[in-house]
Amino acid sequence: xxxxxxxxxxxxxxxxxxxxxxxxxxxxxxxxxxxxxxxxxxxxxxxxxxxxxxxxxxxxxxxxxxxxxxxxxxxxxxxxxxxxxxxxxxxxxxxxxxxxxxxxxxxxxxxxxxxx
Amino acid sequence: xxxxxxxxxxxxxxxxxxxxxxxxxxxxxxxxxxxxxxxxxxxxxxxxxxxxxxxxxxxxxxxxxxxxxxxxxxxxxxxxxxxxxxxxxxxxxxxxxxxxxxxxxxxxxxxxx
Numbered sequence: 001x002x003x004x005x006x007x008x009x010x011x012x013x014x015x016x017x018x019x020x021x022x023x024x025x026x027x028x029x030x031x032x033x034x035x036x037x038x039x040x041x042x043x044x045x046x047x048x049x050x051x052x053x054x055x056x057x058x059x060x061x062x063x064x065x066x067x068x069x070x071x072x073x074x075x076x077x078x079x080x081x082x083x084x085x086x087x088x089x090x091x092x093x094x095x096x097x098x099x100x101x102x103x104x105x106x107x108x109x110x111x112x113x114x115x116x
Numbered sequence: 117x118x119x120x121x122x123x124x125x126x127x128x129x130x131x132x133x134x135x136x137x138x139x140x141x142x143x144x145x146x147x148x149x150x151x152x153x154x155x156x157x158x159x160x161x162x163x164x165x166x167x168x169x170x171x172x173x174x175x176x177x178x179x180x181x182x183x184x185x186x187x188x189x190x191x192x193x194x195x196x197x198x199x200x201x202x203x204x205x206x207x208x209x210x211x212x213x214x215x216x217x218x219x220x221x222x223x224x225x226x227x228x229x
Contacts (some may be wrong), residue, residue, distance in 0.1 A: 044220040
């Protein structure tokens with residue numbers, strides 16, 4: 001079975017500082033990897049996804065993530081954060097090609113707090 | 117294009133009652149998935165429907181059920197509500213394969229008293 005571990009439940013950083021949110025996954029089969037963001041009282045919005053190809057994936061709002069197969073990691077980074085990045089971030093995996101069925105397995109989330 | 121809509125946004129029910137939540141996917145999307153979000157358990161997959169068929173199911177008791185209509189709209193039902201069913205229920209729609217992004221609605225906040 002697949003599982004996702006987000007190594008930090010909370011990450012406080014100062015505005016304009018860089019940030020890395022860590023995500024490790026376990027799976028016996030190939031997976032697709034996603035990062036979602038959830039702002040207060042809202043649903044989830046996709047930041048970026050890794051399906052195949054280049055291991056460095058660029059997403060919206062200046063975020064990027066690097067897929068590392070040997071370390072089974074998919075860490076999210078941003079070189080300079082803004083107050084508006086304050087939100088909860090979720091790493092997720094989904095199975096490849098099981099009759100096309102979709103099932104996202106999420107990590108527990110990382111609450112990113114940006115301080116002025 | 118209009119996004120995923122969920123109704124109602126907020127709901128308060130009493131233990132033992134049943135509840136039905138509704139989800140309208142993005143036009144053209146045939147897959148609808150449901151997730152439960154709680155502070156303790158996080159985001160957990162309930163089930164996925166594609167072209168009116170349940171294609172995937174999570175580890176929830178039979179009190180949780182769903183269906184999908186021919187227009188891709190979906191409902192989920194929870195019978196005999198328990199306090200632990202209090203959660204944010206999120207619906208997501210997509211074109212229907214693993215490579216396709218799931219678009220999430222704002223959720224229905226269910227409180228069971």
